[in-house]
Amino acid sequence: MPPYFVNIIAGILLGIRLQATVIRASDIKDPYFVAGVVEFRPDFIGLTTEQLVAKHTDAYTEILSSAEALDTDIVVFPESTLNNEFKPTYVPAAEDAIIPCLLANQSSRYENFLIALSCAARTNRKYVVINLTEKEDCASNAAFDPRPCATNGLNTYNTNVVFDREGRVISRYRKVNIYLERKNTTYQPEFAIFDTDFGVRFAHFICFDLLFYTPAEELVVKYGIKNIIFTAMFYSETPFLTAVQLQQSWAWGNNVTLLAAGGSYPRSGATGSGIYAGSDGSLASIMVGNTGVRQIHVARVPKFDQESSQKSVPVKPFTEDTTQPQTGISLLRDPQLDNFESELLDLNSSSAISLELCTEELCCTLSAETTTSERSYGNGTATSVYYYRFGVFTGLRSYQKEQYSAVAICAIYACTNDTVSSCGLLHPANIKITPTYAFKRLNISGSYKKAERLLLMPNTLDLSLYPLEPAQVAWHRVDNGKSFEAAIELKATADNLLAFGIYGNYYDSSVALRYGGSLAVLLSTLVLWLGLYVIDFLHLRMNM
Structure with a gap:
C-alpha cells in the first residue's frame, strides 16, 4: 500500500487529536507564530506521472510529520513540485468548507494526493499551503467567464491551496501572472486572503506574481496585508533578481513578513526559500547549488501589531556562514x-x-x-x-x-x-x-x-x-x-x-x-x- 494511502487512513482513524499532547499550537495572544518553508527538489526523470505524484506526496507527508516540523503552526510548500498537467485535480472552493480527508472512502472528484495532504494537515494539526495543477469544468464557471473553453471542456490553473488544522480547504488562489506556462488565468484577478486561529491574517500568491502590482503589491497597499505567503519555482537572474535577494528586498521594501518556499532544481536555475521579518531581515534563508535539496526551514516569526503596524517583539536576524561563492546554479543575466x-x-x-x-x-x-x-x-x-x-x-x-x-x-x-x-x-x-x-x-x-x-x-x-x-x-x-x-x-x-x-x-x-x-x-x-x-x-x- 502506498504510504500516502496510509496517511489517508491515519487522518480518518486518528482524527484531529492524534498529536494534541505533543504539538503546542501558537495562541492568539502569543507575540509570535512558528512557520516552516520547504525547499523541495522534484523528481521527474524515469518516472510515470502516477509514480511522480505518489513520491512527491509521500515526501510532503514525511516532512509534515518530521521532528523539524513538529512545532510549526503553518508550513508552506513551493510551486510545481507536487503534480502536473497530466494529473490535475479538482479543488473545492473555500466557501464550500470541504475537508477532502473525510471523503476518502466515498466516490470523490478529488485526486488521492489532495485527500492525502488534507489528512496530513489534519493529522499533524497544521495549516498547510501547497501548490498544484488544478482542473475546472468550464461549464461550472461559464456565468463568470465568457471566454471560449478548451476542446476538452476544462480550464487548467496554477493554484495554491490552503488547508487549516482540520484539513479543510480555507483558501484557493489561481495564478494571475503566468510565466510561459500552458495554464489558464481567471477572468478577473483573484486576491486570496485567510485568517488563522493564532491571530494572523495571510495573503498568498505564486512566483512571477511578485514582480507585478496585481496581486502582490496590491495586497499590501490596497488590502493592508502584512503577512504574505509566496510559493515559487523561481529562476534567478543576476545581478538584481536572484531568488533570496528579491524575496528579502521585497519584504524589506514593503516592511512585511514573507514566507517564501522555493522549488529546488539549481541546474535549471530554481532555488531559493526564506522567512523574512520585513525591515528586520532574514529569519531563515537558503540558496543551494547542484542537485537541490528537500529541507524544511523553521523560524519563530514576530507578529505585527495591527494597530501600530510595528512588530510586537524584537527579532534577532538569522546568521549563516555565506562567505564562499555559490556554485552549481544556472543563472540568467x-x-x-x-x-x-x-x-x-x-x-x-x-x-x-x-x-x-x-x-x-x-x-x-x-x-x-x-x-x-x-x-x-x-x-x-x-x-x-x-x-x-x-x-x-x-x-x-x-x-x-x-x-x-x-x-x-x-x-x-x-x-x-x-x-x-x-x-x-x-x-x-x-x-x-x-x-x-x-x-x-x-x-x-x-x-x-x-x-x-x-x-x-x-x-x-x-x-x-x-x-x-x-x-x-x-x-x-x-x-x-x-x-x-x-x-x-x-x-x-x-x-x-x-x-x-x-x-x-x-x-x-x-x-x-x-x-x-x-x-x-x-x-x-x-x-x-x-x-x-x-x-x-x-x-x-x-x-x-
Whole structure:
C-alpha cells in the first residue's frame, strides 16, 4: 500500500487529536507564530506521472510529520513540485468548507494526493499551503467567464491551496501572472486572503506574481496585508533578481513578513526559500547549488501589531556562514545591463570616489571610500577579481511577451572584466576571487518621482548569492512631496559584493513610457524572450 494511502487512513482513524499532547499550537495572544518553508527538489526523470505524484506526496507527508516540523503552526510548500498537467485535480472552493480527508472512502472528484495532504494537515494539526495543477469544468464557471473553453471542456490553473488544522480547504488562489506556462488565468484577478486561529491574517500568491502590482503589491497597499505567503519555482537572474535577494528586498521594501518556499532544481536555475521579518531581515534563508535539496526551514516569526503596524517583539536576524561563492546554479543575466548609463569604478587611483549619473528623469549619486583587502574567496587554482560599474537605468523591464514593468535602478554591480558585456556574469567555479580593494564606505542615493504604483527596495547581493542583512546595510526612504529621496548605505566593510543599490518598480506602463523605452531596450527585450523560452522548456521537462 502506498504510504500516502496510509496517511489517508491515519487522518480518518486518528482524527484531529492524534498529536494534541505533543504539538503546542501558537495562541492568539502569543507575540509570535512558528512557520516552516520547504525547499523541495522534484523528481521527474524515469518516472510515470502516477509514480511522480505518489513520491512527491509521500515526501510532503514525511516532512509534515518530521521532528523539524513538529512545532510549526503553518508550513508552506513551493510551486510545481507536487503534480502536473497530466494529473490535475479538482479543488473545492473555500466557501464550500470541504475537508477532502473525510471523503476518502466515498466516490470523490478529488485526486488521492489532495485527500492525502488534507489528512496530513489534519493529522499533524497544521495549516498547510501547497501548490498544484488544478482542473475546472468550464461549464461550472461559464456565468463568470465568457471566454471560449478548451476542446476538452476544462480550464487548467496554477493554484495554491490552503488547508487549516482540520484539513479543510480555507483558501484557493489561481495564478494571475503566468510565466510561459500552458495554464489558464481567471477572468478577473483573484486576491486570496485567510485568517488563522493564532491571530494572523495571510495573503498568498505564486512566483512571477511578485514582480507585478496585481496581486502582490496590491495586497499590501490596497488590502493592508502584512503577512504574505509566496510559493515559487523561481529562476534567478543576476545581478538584481536572484531568488533570496528579491524575496528579502521585497519584504524589506514593503516592511512585511514573507514566507517564501522555493522549488529546488539549481541546474535549471530554481532555488531559493526564506522567512523574512520585513525591515528586520532574514529569519531563515537558503540558496543551494547542484542537485537541490528537500529541507524544511523553521523560524519563530514576530507578529505585527495591527494597530501600530510595528512588530510586537524584537527579532534577532538569522546568521549563516555565506562567505564562499555559490556554485552549481544556472543563472540568467539581466539584458538591460547593456543599456545602463554606467561608469567603471577606478578602485586603484584613489581611496575616495564620488560620482553622479543621470538618465532622463533620475539622477543618482555614489560616494565611496576603499581600503585594501587581503581575503580570498573560493578554492580555485587560478585567481581573478571583480570589476565594478556604477549604473543608472530607467525604462521598460520585460520578462516575457507583453508582461513588463517600468523600473528605475541606481546601483553598483560586478563585472568579470572592464567591459559592459561582462557585467552580471560570474567567474567560473575554478577561479579563486582575490579582491585587492574593499568598500570601506559606500552610499548610493537617488530622487525618485512619486507615482501611485511604486515600490522602492534596497537591493544587495554578495558572492554567496545571499543579500546583506540589515546589520550591514542602512536603508532610508523619505517622502519629499513630489519625490522620494532614497538612499542605501553600507555599514560594514565589504569586498565580496555582486550588487548594491536601489531597485524601483513603477509597475505602471504610463510611467514606463515617460522613462523612455528606447529601441535598444526593445531589442534587448527580444533577446530575453528567446532565453526565457529555453528556460520554459526546462520547466516543462520538470513537469512531465
